[in-house]
Amino acid sequence: MTHVLPLFEQGRHLLSVSQFDRSNLGTIFEVADAVDLIAKRQGVCTVLDGAMLGSLFFEPSTRTRLSFESAFLRLGGEVTTTTGFTFSSMAKGESIADTARVVSGYSDVLVVRHPEAGSVAEFARHSTVPVVNAGDGAGEHPSQALLDVYTLQKELHQRGKTVDRCHIAILGDLKFGRTVHSLIKLMSLYESITFTVFAPTGLELPLDVEQYAQQRGHRLQVAPNVVEAVRGADAIYATRVQRERMTAELAQSAARGDLLNRAILTQASNEDAIIMHPLPRDSRPDSYDLSSDVDELSGLAIFHQTDNGLNIRMAIFLTALGVTVEAVRLTTKQRPWKATLRS
Ligand code: NCD
Numbered sequence: 001m002t003h004v005l006p007l008f009e010q011g012r013h014l015l016s017v018s019q020f021d022r023s024n025l026g027t028i029f030e031v032a033d034a035v036d037l038i039a040k041r042q043g044v045c046t047v048l049d050g051a052m053l054g055s056l057f058f059e060p061s062t063r064t065r066l067s068f069e070s071a072f073l074r075l076g077g078e079v080t081t082t083t084g085f086t087f088s089s090m091a092k093g094e095s096i097a098d099t100a101r102v103v104s105g106y107s108d109v110l111v112v113r114h115p116e117a118g119s120v121a122e123f124a125r126h127s128t129v130p131v132v133n134a135g136d137g138a139g140e141h142p143s144q145a146l147l148d149v150y151t152l153q154k155e156l157h158q159r160g161k162t163v164d165r166c167h168i169a170i171l172g173d174l175k176f177g178r179t180v181h182s183l184i185k186l187m188s189l190y191e192s193i194t195f196t197v198f199a200p201t202g203l204e205l206p207l208d209v210e211q212y213a214q215q216r217g218h219r220l221q222v223a224p225n226v227v228e229a230v231r232g233a234d235a236i237y238a239t240r241v242q243r244e245r246m247t248a249e250l251a252q253s254a255a256r257g258d259l260l261n262r263a264i265l266t267q268a269s270n271e272d273a274i275i276m277h278p279l280p281r282d283s284r285p286d287s288y289d290l291s292s293d294v295d296e297l298s299g300l301a302i303f304h305q306t307d308n309g310l311n312i313r314m315a316i317f318l319t320a321l322g323v324t325v326e327a328v329r330l331t332t333k334q335r336p337w338k339a340t341l342r343s
Contacts (some may be wrong), residue, residue, distance in 0.1 A: 010322035013124040013131045017142045025189060029150055031315035032308070034325040038074050038332060040311040041339055047323055047331040048077030052288055054107030055081040056099075057134065058090065058114045063279060064134050064144070065307050068111045071313035076331070080106065100126035109320055130320040138176045138245055142280050147312040151305045155274045161234055163187065167194040169229045172239035172259050172289070174205035176246060179278040180239055181209050188216040195220040198229035200254045200288070203241070226260060227268045235274040235280040236260065238290040240282045254288050261291035277302045286308035 006012055008019040008028075020028075023094060037043040053072040057065045061083075069079045082088045088097060096119060097107075104127040111132045112120045124131040135141045153163050168187070174180050174197055180311030187193050195213055197205050197220065204222075213220045223229035228237050238260045243251040258264075265273065275294060279302060282289040294300060318328065 003129070009321065010319060011117070011130065011131040012144055012320065013121075013127075013133075014280075014316060014320065015121050015124060015131070016140050017145050017182045019098070019142070020146075020186065020189060025146075025186075028146060028312070028315045028319060029153070031318055031325060032150055032311035034319070035075075035311055035314045035328060038328075039071075039314065041074075042335060043332040044335045045074060045328060045332040046076035047328050048072065048075040048317070048321070049331075051077040051108045051321065052098070052106065052316075053077055053079045054103045054110040055079055056088070056103065056110065056112045057081070057083045058085055058112075059135065060086070061113055061134070063309060064113065064141075065111075067306070067309040068134060068143070068313050071108055071310050072109075072317055074310070075314055075317060076329075077108075077317075096122050097126040097144075100131075101128070104128040104131075109317060131314060132320065135178055138178050138181075138242070140182045141178045141278075142182055142186075143309070143313055143316060144179045145186040145317070147305055147309040148179070148183050148237070148276065148278065149186050151276065151301055151308045151311055152274065154308070155301050155304065156234060159234070159272055159274075163193075164191040165193070166190075166234045167196070167232060167238060168235045169196045169223070169224055169233035170237045170239075171198045171229055173203045173254070174199040174239070175203040176242035177239040177278075180237070181206070183237065184209050184213050184220075188213045188218055191217075193218045196223050196229050196233060198219070198226055200241075200309050202250050203246075203254060211308045224262055230260070230264065230269040230273065232270065233273055234270065235276060236265075236269060237276045239278060240280065240289050241287065255286045256288055256302045258288060258291040258292070260289045262293045262297065265294060265297065275300045275302065276305060279306060 005019050008014050038045045100123045109130050111134045113134040117137040120133040120136040241254045
């Protein structure tokens with residue numbers, strides 16, 4: 001994103017994590033805390049009664065689409081959705097500009113995922129309502145970074161630590177992994193972070209992201225291997241090889257065993273290290289991803305991230321549509337039903 005985007009607030013698009021400072025980031029997290037009972041399905045809210053979300057996903061998605069849509073529905077709004085190019089008129093050659101103009105006429109807010117970096121910003125330029133970037137190619141994924149930092153803050157707090165001055169190891173496909181780009185930039189709002197990064201050859205972190213952190217006074221060091229990368233880290237963030245964004249040769253060269261597993265963690269990491277991943281986790285053989293043999297470890301936070309995604313996405317909608325926490329409180333009642341399984 002070359003031009004400076006305005007801070008994220010009511011009536012604004014959310015395209016990049018650069019739209020946050022410590023103040024509006026803190027506010028988003030306060031709103032995310034305030035909607036916890038609704039996210040945990042202990043309260044039923046109707047504050048978005050009559051509002052319509054347009055959900056447009058031109059790339060595969062499970063949790064991002066479902067959590068954005070669930071967040072809107074849980075707040076009492078309604079959702080229209082289209083997935084993939086095949087089922088939209090983009091398959092007939094319709095431009096982003098025309099599509100944006102049309103669907104913004106049907107919706108009060110739009111969530112858009114698209115395979116090309118910069119395409120969601122283009123979409124926003126032609127939309128008459130706020131647009132939320134749900135991932136634009138290898139560009140950014142701001143809502144994921146928000147839920148990642150929100151989760152990290154909670155997990156560190158339980159260990160008597162803060163995001164300020166923390167040490168995070170970031171591993172995997174750092175070139176095409178947009179969640180990592182947004183995460184490093186958003187964490188750069190904090191103080192004195194140590195980033196230790198490791199990527200397979202050809203998938204290294206883009207220089208502009210590295211410099212973004214360094215110019216803001218953070219330490220960013222490149223580790224020679226995963227064992228050295230995780231040593232001493234408070235948190236470890238692993239990512240999938242983004243095979244869909246690279247040549248078959250490059251994908252093939254990255255295909256080998258696990259990126260991170262229990263043996264590596266036992267050998268090198270802090271005992272209470274927080275283990276994070278944006279998911280999906282590639283569970284095919286030789287996918288070079290986070291192994292499921294870490295699933296019983298107490299530091300595993302990957303499903304806390306997905307749960308927290310609901311709170312964060314509610315907070316994004318409430319902010320974009322100018323709804324106060326007080327309005328949420330006044331329109332929330334206890335649910336008369338239970339959704340828990342009996343043991
Ligand atoms: C990520 C994405 O789409 O960038 N997934 C997600 O939204 N949680 C990560 C990925 O696909 O690897």
